[in-house]
Amino acid sequence: MELIGLLHASDRALTQQELEARTTVAADRVSIFRSLDAFEQAGLVHRVLDAGGTGRYAPCTGGCAQGAHVDAHAHFHCVRCEGVFCLATVTVPKVELPRGFRSQRSHLDVEGICKACR
Amino acid sequence: MELIGLLHASDRALTQQELEARTTVAADRVSIFRSLDAFEQAGLVHRVLDAGGTGRYAPCTGGCAQGAHVDAHAHFHCVRCEGVFCLATVTVPKVELPRGFRSQRSHLDVEGICKACR
DNA sequence: CCATATTTGCAACTCAGTTGCATCAACAGG
């Protein structure tokens, strides 16, 4: 699908709306929703929530497969442009948890000003 | 307000709805929304998004003041009961960012099974 | 070519969040 290409071409994670606006072959928002859903399932893209709680999509780098994501990298949220960036080089540090909690996965979200916004 | 008391009495962060359900003096959901908003502004409570992107509220521990939050602790998200827990003892580790990104604040969300759910 | 399976579009609905406006309660000055 064209969607994956658009995601790879972008420097930041894109919302459903942004993708809809960029597709050359006009597609219904529901179709895009369903495609992204399928791609996420398939381990091709991953979804991250921005500060407002809306989903943004980015391509998986590798290692992710059918229902098993290994996107262990941190994400940067720009408070200026609202952009969300995958920090592929930044792995999420393990932390010591209080007794009783069993950890499965962690997400690290760094908030600040992005490259383009300063 | 009664809301702050309810938050302190809970072991986990609560949604607007959950708070509305627990108030003895019935209050409109909009009033609760506005109160929580004000309390957050005032540095009395902080808001954290759960896995579904809905806001949950927890009391601030201390140090937070008028528009300046210092809640630097991690949060635990239970995949079973959907509960969100403040991990007051777990501070968010600083990470090295790629060139150009200026960090202001970080959020660490740990996903797994909570104490009560195992 | 036809039967069947998959994909797509459209309409409609949910749910949290948010806003406008009218009303009510508190309160201070007179």
Added chain:
DNA sequence: CCTGTTGATGCAACTGAGTTGCAAATATGG
């Protein structure tokens, strides 16, 4: 005690993202 002003509250309505059902369109394969 009356009154005008201020802030809190309630109700209705709207937004935006996500989601579902169903029917039409398209692909697939015999």
